[in-house]
Amino acid sequence: MFKPEVHLPTWITNWFPKAIWTIPNNRKEIFLTFDDGPIPKITPWVLDILNQENIKATFFCVGDNVAKYPELYQRILDEGHVVGNHTFNHVQGLKMSKSEFINNVNKARKFINSQLFRPPHGWLKRSQYKAISKQYKIVMWDVISVDYNPAISPKQCLQNVLEFTRSGSIITFHDSLKAEENLKYALPRAIKELKAKGFQFNKIEFEKVKQLYTDTQWGRFKQRTNQWKQKWA
């Protein structure tokens, strides 16, 4: 089914060829990510679930939240998860200049020790993408639960994840107030069902993914064309 708000078509993901959208592997490994925290009302709940399920995940933190709740940030690290930079104020790249945007990312860098970056909403201008790619590995997603949208039912949120997850998927949830209801329903159920299907969960480590997708846009296009040619030959 075509649901771009959950899973983007390949031609869009090619627009940012050096970014990571999936992490291909033959171990049915998938990667949970949590954006916009850490906050006291939600993040500890997520960490408790991950502990119970013995899962390591990746948290794309907002610098301002880390500054307010350093103990939560520390707990994420102490429990063996990975953190990434999600800007200082959750700013939207398309609405600001390159230097304003980079300044906000650098401000967050003072609080978040990571070479992984995820742009809020996945939005980046070309110039911002180029500048950020030099300093960070950009991590996008393969599946968004759409948990942040209260117009979506908790069941639909769960269904979004189960329908589109495949080996290598990077799955996005939000440790935010907006997402609370959907997250608290969908996350534990998604973990149980995906485990039952044989998937295993892992965190995204910079050292392991830095060599993925170093291609230019043209390189990525050529690679895909060759794959198609082989497929239809």
Ligand SMILES: [Zn+2]
């Ligand atoms: Zn976000």
